[in-house]
Amino acid sequence: MNIQPYAVNQSQIIGTYQPEQILKGKISEVLPDRRAVINIGQKRMVAKVDTEIKIGNDYLFQVKQNKDPLILHVIRGSASFNHEKSNQKMVSDVLSTFHLPNDQKMRRMIHFFLNQHALSKSFLETVYSLLPKKPTLKDLKTIQFMINRKIPLEAPFFQALKPLGSGHLGLETVKDIIALIDQDSSIAPSMAHFKDIINKMIHLNNTDSVSIIQQLKLLGLHHEHDLCQNFLSKEKMILNDSLKEGALRLISDHDTPSAIKRQANELLQTITGQQIQLISADPALMQLVTQLPWPSHGQIETINIYWEGKKQGKGLDADDCRIILSLKLKTLKETLVHIRIQHRSLTIQVQNDFPFIKEHLKQYESGLKEQLQKLNYQLVSLTAIKHIDSYLKEKVDHHLPLPDYKMDVKV
CATH class of the missing domain: 3.30.750 (Transcription Regulator spoIIAA)
Structure with a gap:
């Protein structure tokens, strides 16, 4: 028996698309009754189209029916030899179909995501609201990471993950925080507490076989979990100090200078970003x-x-x-x-x-x-x-x- 590879999980694939979504696909095989085998990103599936198509060409489709048979409306087709020019035309087609603003930010977003996802108007509007005026490639990759991990496309998550995506790591600000604390003549309790945490780290025995585990705890990746466990426990525990807890204290302390608060907030975002990565x-x-x-x-x-x-x-x-x-x-x-x-x-x-x-x-x-x-x-x-x-x-x-x-x- 010849089992076609595109027949496997066809119903599951169809169910991932919603009416009115726009997607880009390449025709790998033309079948009778205006059906075709279409490569969409990493997926391969059969769909019915509403016009003539050619093998090897890229097409911009809009979903009209997301049950078997999947019915796609052809918005635009392109020959494979004119790739970049046709991509820009497809971007313009997405803009006009969804009535979205035709600016550089939106065009760059669509160009990036069109080869990877089915696009909806609400998705593009959400991402547009999250990104800065001039998004970098790393900003877009941060959004891609959130989609892959099924992390909600919300500002707090994006802001926490963005430093990791840009390669700018907030843990490097620890030295800056200590330098600013040392320069301050009147040390607030939260500042003294933060220095104590750093001193614990410095004097940690490096030869200890469990020192990486100790450092993970000192970083504060389990801070919220420990708080929750302590809240639910009948016998209150003394929680271990961590960098995250220290950063939170610096931010909430009215006596902390604003320059230190800014650095502490950056440190906090980086640690939170590492926690989100665990999802x-x-x-x-x-x-x-x-x-x-x-x-x-x-x-x-x-x-x-x-x-x-x-x-x-x-x-x-x-x-x-x-x-x-x-x-x-x-x-x-x-x-x-x-x-x-x-x-x-x-x-x-x-x-x-x-x-x-x-x-x-x-x-x-x-x-x-x-x-x-x-x-x-x-x-x-x-x-x-x-x-x-x-x-x-x-x-x-x-x-x-x-x-x-x-x-x-x-x-």
């Missing part, structure tokens, strides 16, 4: 980037960590996952550490331009193996290469990661 539209997978404050030579530095793998409960499956650390070290400079875990067996690769990195790693291998065994992990290999993989670097530097994780499935 995943996929119930089985987790993929995110976190930035952690890290004590180094008596100061607070930052490290970026990319996490990828299957979900287990509310977190990542610690038996099978991938972790990439991006470090900027005083002597070794830029360094990537790529960790793969399969069935609690680790392969670790250190990427760095330092000439003697392999020799340095060798002296730590036995100690690392011993520490991992105590945690019921097995070190399979510890290697070093003298260049940094640009693909891995992009993953850990892209603070709103794209959903490209592939899961192994045993049948």
Whole structure:
């Protein structure tokens, strides 16, 4: 039996579209009765169209019926050799069909999203209200991230995620906050409290095997959860101080200077953005980037960590996952550490331009193996290469990661 690939999940695909939505598709096959196989983004489906069409051409469609058969009205067709010009005409067609303002901001939005989504007037108006007057590509990618993760298209979420999308990370403002506090002659209680949190981080024992977990707690990713648990508990707990809690205190304290409040608000948005990243539209997978404050030579530095793998409960499956650390070290400079875990067996690769990195790693291998065994992990290999993989670097530097994780499935 010949089962056509486009027949699989046809009803589910049709149900994702709504009447009057506009979408762009390429004709891959023409069928009898004015039906066609159409590639729409990553989807392939059968629809009935209201005019003659040609294989290989792009068309702008409007949904007229979203039940089987899906009926599409052809707004415009284009030959594949005149791609950019036809795209601009399609953008103009969307504007006129939906009676939207014909300005540069709206045109750029439509041009970006037309190849990825079915567009509705309400969607475009919502995104238009969220974006600045001159949206950057990273602004648009932030919206794309929100759509992929099914995060509501609302201003608080966008503002929290925007610093991550732009690569401007608020944790770097920690140093600025401390510098401003040190310059202020009259230290408010919230300012003294914030300095205490930083001092805890600086004096944290770096050799402790659970120090990353401690730093995650000090960052404040579980701040609201801890507050809720404390509220519901009969026995009130003393909550651990965190950067988020410290930033909130700075913002709410009337005695905090306005310059420090601005920096604290930026820090708060970044931490909240990292919390929002934990939201995943996929119930089985987790993929995110976190930035952690890290004590180094008596100061607070930052490290970026990319996490990828299957979900287990509310977190990542610690038996099978991938972790990439991006470090900027005083002597070794830029360094990537790529960790793969399969069935609690680790392969670790250190990427760095330092000439003697392999020799340095060798002296730590036995100690690392011993520490991992105590945690019921097995070190399979510890290697070093003298260049940094640009693909891995992009993953850990892209603070709103794209959903490209592939899961192994045993049948």
